[in-house]
Amino acid sequence: MNCLDFQSEITRYINNELSFKEKESFIAHLKTCDNCRDELEIYYIVMTSLKQMDENKDVTSDYKSSFEKKIRSSERELVKRRYERLRRRITFPAVLSIVMLLTGLSVTDENEEAKDDAADKAKSIYEMKFRFAEDPSHITFEKSVDLDKILLELEKQRDGSK
Numbered sequence: 001m002n003c004l005d006f007q008s009e010i011t012r013y014i015n016n017e018l019s020f021k022e023k024e025s026f027i028a029h030l031k032t033c034d035n036c037r038d039e040l041e042i043y044y045i046v047m048t049s050l051k052q053m054d055e056n057k058d059v060t061s062d063y064k065s066s067f068e069k070k071i072r073s074s075e076r077e078l079v080k081r082r083y084e085r086l087r088r089r090i091t092f093p094a095v096l097s098i099v100m101l102l103t104g105l106s107v108t109d110e111n112e113e114a115k116d117d118a119a120d121k122a123k124s125i126y127e128m129k130f131r132f133a134e135d136p137s138h139i140t141f142e143k144s145v146d147l148d149k150i151l152l153e154l155e156k157q158r159d160g161s162k
Contacts, residue, residue: 001025006036010043013074020081027074041067 001009006029012018013026030037045063 001029003029003033003036006030006033007039010040011047013040014044014047014070020078023074024078027071027078030071044070 006026009018009022009026013023018026030040041064044067048063048066
């Protein structure tokens with residue numbers, strides 16, 4: 001911000017009408033330019049005294065401390081808003097990263113368990129095949145299903161569909 005821009009924003013600053021970005025530029029220029037600071041102080045004294053007279057308040061004689069207090073308050077507000085903005089920029093990605101990390105770990109754990117189960121099944125099938133190939137004499141079948149009964153039912157169904 002240059003001096004001309006600064007001077008055109010003085011009234012808006014005193015009336016608290018500047019946006020965050022505008023106030024940031026305004027205060028940054030104020031810190032580096034003594035002429036503009038003097039100009040702002042004059043405007044502040046005039047506008048504040050006129051406002052007090054319009055509102056029938058006692059006119060304060062301590063404008064200097066009131067002026068300095070307004071500038072310090074603006075600076076604190078800027079610092080607070082920068083901190084809030086930084087906190088918001090950091091918080092969301094951090095939370096998102098943690099959630100993604102935790103979700104990725106749980107999916108990986110489930111995948112590892114499924115892989116282990118599949119490996120165990122493949123190993124047991126391989127062992128069974130190997131055992132049967134070595135000595136098929138120990139294989140026994142338990143009769144859990146009556147094959148004759150099933151075949152009879154199938155024949156009845158075929159005869160019924162003809």
